Amino acid sequence: MRITAAQRIQNENRIRAAMDRLLRGEIPPGGGCDIKTLALAAGVDRTAFYGSRPYAHLRTEFEHRLAQLQQAGEVLDPKVAQIERLKTEIEKLKKSLAQANSTIQELTDTRNQALSRIAAQHEEIQRLRTGHTTDINITRLPSARQKIIGPC
Structure with missing residues (x-):
């Protein structure tokens, strides 16, 4: 069913009002600052925002305004x-x-x-320790436990 020009203008006004609310940060619980929430808040079918549908220009406007706010450092x-x-x-x-x-x-x-x-x-x-025990030139030193006996 086709809508009249008056209904279309009325829908666009509702979409713009919802767009302004979302961009001010008035995001409903469970929603986000996105097209899905915009369509829900405006009471319009989300598919009307895509392709050559009647409100595609409003989606572009919304995304542009959102991008400007994000570039300005505002997180909504x-x-x-x-x-x-x-x-x-x-x-x-x-x-x-x-x-x-x-x-x-x-x-x-x-x-x-x-x-x-x-x-x-x-x-x-x-x-x-083991390799040179048989060498004649090597003298084994006593360990610390043995007492050294020498001239006194």
Whole structure:
């Protein structure tokens, strides 16, 4: 069923009034600052805002005004503000996690190097202790437990 010119003007006025309310931040609960909420608030079918439908120019106007407000730094929709805040927090956490992973990798590498050095030193000590017991030129020193007896 086609609408009359008077009905169309009346619908456009309702849409513009709803548009002004949304852009002032008067967003109904469960809604957002979007075409779906605009159509619902104006009592018009949402599909009338798309393609070559009668109110497509009002959708373009609404999106343009919304973009201008967003460029000016105004955030009308609390959901959008929360999403932006969470995106910023996620980026911060990703950077923190990357830094922590980098630090963990550096510490793991340092620990592995230290363990390798300790193992090599232990092997060298074992080799020195057992390898030269038969050499005549090497004198074994007494351990700290043995008492050294010498001239007094």
